Amino acid sequence: MKRLLITGANGQLGSRIQGLWKTGYEVLCPDRQVLDLSRPEKIGPWIKANRPDLIFNCAAYTAVDKAEAEAELAHLINTNAPAELAKAAKALKIPLIHYSTDYVFDGTKPGPYLESDPTAPLNQYGRSKALGEEAVLAEGDLVYILRVSWLYSRSHPCFYQTMVRLLKERDELKVVNDQIGAPTAAGWAAFESGILAEKLLSWDLERSKTHRGIYHLSASGQISWYEFAQEILKSLNLVGQVDCNISPIPADQYPLPAKRPQNSILSNQKRALIFGRPQMDWRTQFYAEVGSQLRQT
Numbered sequence: 001m002k003r004l005l006i007t008g009a010n011g012q013l014g015s016r017i018q019g020l021w022k023t024g025y026e027v028l029c030p031d032r033q034v035l036d037l038s039r040p041e042k043i044g045p046w047i048k049a050n051r052p053d054l055i056f057n058c059a060a061y062t063a064v065d066k067a068e069a070e071a072e073l074a075h076l077i078n079t080n081a082p083a084e085l086a087k088a089a090k091a092l093k094i095p096l097i098h099y100s101t102d103y104v105f106d107g108t109k110p111g112p113y114l115e116s117d118p119t120a121p122l123n124q125y126g127r128s129k130a131l132g133e134e135a136v137l138a139e140g141d142l143v144y145i146l147r148v149s150w151l152y153s154r155s156h157p158c159f160y161q162t163m164v165r166l167l168k169e170r171d172e173l174k175v176v177n178d179q180i181g182a183p184t185a186a187g188w189a190a191f192e193s194g195i196l197a198e199k200l201l202s203w204d205l206e207r208s209k210t211h212r213g214i215y216h217l218s219a220s221g222q223i224s225w226y227e228f229a230q231e232i233l234k235s236l237n238l239v240g241q242v243d244c245n246i247s248p249i250p251a252d253q254y255p256l257p258a259k260r261p262q263n264s265i266l267s268n269q270k271r272a273l274i275f276g277r278p279q280m281d282w283r284t285q286f287y288a289e290v291g292s293q294l295r296q297t
């Protein structure tokens, strides 16, 4: 039976990846008490002792604004730990699926970002993730970096959850309208990761090596946070009346410690070409992700 290791298995993405493997696999989900990624020196020995056949690294320091003040910790978890995971995976000749973000870019490109575009992060979180990508590629062998954008889920703290709460509590809400992206559902990203993992587990080493590298994994389409909030309001109104007026504002009227890119659109053409997997538009993903929860509200 194949043994899978999922770090960050209680997080937004990790919990959904964990949920994919009901039978036929042994799934190791060490929490931070068992495998603390802020102690990178512990990673190699733990993996050597537990010998997985494939690793999903869903653990990350994801508090974007807090990272401005905790840069060292963010870099330990997002740069040093992935480097150790990559080294350990190389020693066992097993694939590592690692996750990254649209925040490795500065958002000034007029069109969708390609995997080959240079990174230029605007904040500490983005910097730690960009360095993490470099470290994984340098230290690893069978490494696959999936860059996700605007991740959200029905179950974990995220923009979607915050909006649902605020839209119910308030009469007026101002939401940023000059940053665009493609909200990507955790359930869809997990499913696509599972398909990739099954391919990698079935391929021989040479084939797996040929396709190592960075891939974008995001929804198609593009909207602003303001438009996303409007869709969330629309979805809530399908199951009951919510009276809240949402107005668009520029990001500079909602100052945050960490700067965000204005353009977060990621081209998925490389992934489609190599793995034959289609993109799904953000709205279809959205109702697939939150539909069951809507019926319960």
Ligand SMILES: NC(=O)c1ccc[n+]([C@@H]2O[C@H](COP(=O)([O-])OP(=O)(O)OC[C@H]3O[C@@H](n4cnc5c(N)ncnc54)[C@H](OP(=O)(O)O)[C@@H]3O)[C@@H](O)[C@H]2O)c1
Pocket (backbone or CB within 6 Å): 007, 008, 009, 010, 011, 012, 013, 014, 031, 032, 035, 036, 037, 038, 039, 057, 058, 059, 060, 061, 062, 077, 099, 100, 101, 102, 129, 147, 148, 149, 150, 151, 152, 156
């Ligand atoms: N959220 C987004 O909008 C977004 C967007 C683009 C890309 N991404 C990337 O997608 C991936 C998954 O993100 P996510 O939103 O699912 O993250 P998340 O919900 O914040 O979950 C992160 C997980 O990492 C674990 N973790 C944090 N520090 C740890 C440590 N020192 N040792 C062990 N585990 C630790 C957390 O453990 P606890 O459960 O104990 O807290 C949690 O399970 C990350 O690589 C992230 O950078 C996220």
